[in-house]
Amino acid sequence: MVFSSINFIFYFLVIVIALYALVKGAYKNGVLLLSSLFFYFYGEGTLVIILVGTLLFSYYYARFIEKHRKPIYLFIGMVISFLPLIYFKYTSFILSNFGIIYHITLPLGISFFSFQAASYIIDVYREDVKASHSLVNYGTYLTFFGQLVAGPIVRYETIAKEVEKVRPYNENETYIGIRRFMVGLFKKCVLANMLGLIVSEMSAYDSGLILWMIAISEVLQLYFDFSAYSDMAIGLGLFFGFHFLENFDYPLMATSVRTFWQRWHISLGTWFKDYVYFPLGGSRVKPLRHIFNLLVVWLLTGLWHGAAWNFVLWGLYFGVLIILERYTPLRNLTKIKYVDHIYTLFVVIIGFVFFNHPDTLGYLAKMFDISSFIDPVSIYYLSSYGLFILIAFIGATPLIKRIYRKVICFKYFKYIEVIGIFALFFMSLAYLVGLGFNPFLYFRF
């Protein structure tokens, strides 16, 4: 089940909120846990057993490791934690390199909940948090439907206090949660889905201009889709009294590749930083070792996003750029106003060609082929879709947020905001039904 579906909005959420409101105290987490397991079962059927297995293992193993803090136990814990992920996600890829075709269905969201479970065990081992002594409370954290299948990757310490206590109804936060959810729903149903449809319609053509429009639209689609899920997760979290950290911070406004990744899927970047990069020594080592550390992190980042060589290349591409920004004159480019933005956008758009097109080199060659750059079809598509792509791009900048901050002090703005919330809701529904196009991009995560 996805958030941007009729069943989720009008039935699943209604029933869960009603049950959540009806039960008292500690039972509220029980409602959330059972709802989340049903939410997963609804989409994945019997593969819910993988989620339940991860839940039970990480819960009991964290309690074990809390009492037996030895590196070997941590190592064993990590191996077991990542075993399902490695099997389901990477077996087919590994075997395909030996010419063996072996299809395995990837359980939805396994990359997210495996990383959450592993981080919990590590944090308990490091004594950053205490192991939970309630399977229901811990299960509520690990399986919460709001962030189960598309993130963000929530660390246990972020909501440990909230999940372990009774969370009273808070009207203000519910309102903010609704507002955030509606923004996310609009970003997903209108902006991301429409961009996806535009990409799909233009894909039959391959003039340079169209390929550039496709590449730009794909970056925007992924941004709006992914950040929309984070918005909706944060909004849903607030409904139920959880405060998740932000996962996106206007990444397309970044002035370097390094800062782009500090703004894009922040929870994943933080995970790799805390559990891989820093343990390897981070940047406080000799340059060659630092370069090695960065390459390891970006190799893993690429593999996290998908089990295929183009994802490996995609990760290494960004890793190499970050190394160049650190150790070569490219660093200076990231300090010149406007040039830094243009440079970053350019390399990010090119980078995501690796992500979206397995035939990356062929695609890039056509993008830069001047001889067939413009034709009547590309001009038509530019004139038809150009405004939407521009609006989407503006939507990916902090401009709306800045305007919001200026007009929020206006006396009657709160009423305009309420109208806006309903407008976003109905427009999202209109596009959800009208487009008939609602792809779920996280099937490989």
Place this chain on the structure above:
Amino acid sequence: MYKKFTIIVLAVIVLFISITTILNKNTVSYLERRHLASFPKVDLLDPDFYSDLDTYMSDHLLWRDSFIKYSSLANRYLFGFKDNHGVYSSDGYLFETAIEDDDSINDLIAKTNGLKDTYFKDQEVYFIAIPRKNDYTERYFPLDLRYDDIKDSLKDNLDMDYIDISDLLSLDSYYHTDIHWRQDKIEAVADYIVRSLGDEYSEVEGTYKTINDFKGSLYASSFYDVAPDQIDYLTFDETDISVYDLEKDAYVGVYDEGAIGHPDMYDVFLDGPSAYIHIENKKAPSDQKLIIFRDSFASSLIPLMIDSYASIDVIDLRYFNSSLLDTLELDQDAKVLFMYSLEFINKSGALR
């Protein structure tokens, strides 16, 4: 206060939509011209049940048609789209974009030549490609499939006589909201085809009946700036005419007035999509016989030719497997006409 108001009003709206969607018993969407999904068989352990449930709920959502319209209007007036799902309007008509598919065209040529060689080697065989209405608008549209672009390819490669009807049509010959041509505007086309086949044309005498509010296949994807059409169909005395539908294994009328009020009212012509229809006219002035391989365009044309032939066999190879043609016992003296629209020629994958 306004926060509480927002939460309560939103909750009421969501509950209202939830309940009315469950209670919605509609089975047909006239706007989308399709049957809505029916409630799936409940099997909580079957993953298909949940995906079917998603489809059902989406199909039955309250205000679904309005939502579809508003999203189209937003695309046009808010975001400046020039077409909506490949449909655009010009001169008061709706047009559909298309990309020329050479593989499909070549495939159709090969299959049609193959049928001629296998079944109709010693018969007169003809081919007609029906132009799209896009051919009759002045507006230049880059994503298009033009009659003139593929006519030569068909003429050069088909091993049969080619009849060009493009000069007999105009924009006015087509519905505003549908891809098909209008029966009341193609009498001259029927006349020309029969004479091009070397036969005598006998004009059908009758009176036109009208069906209002015909929302053609392009209507749902439009920006709703073109009004629905009306269908005019020529009715006549059918006393000496028999129309046998093989799929139904029954005799049917030339027109199926039961289709009026259904999602696709174009099905009023010749019993809608049918694999094989055999028409006999006992009062035909000659014993001329015709076999037509066709798509849906022929459904409205054939009634105009009904008085010119003693029998017409109408075969739709989307629904009838060509390897079974022998079972039909087609007349060896009949002339054979392959008549397909450009849309079909460009998407001939359904040919069996």
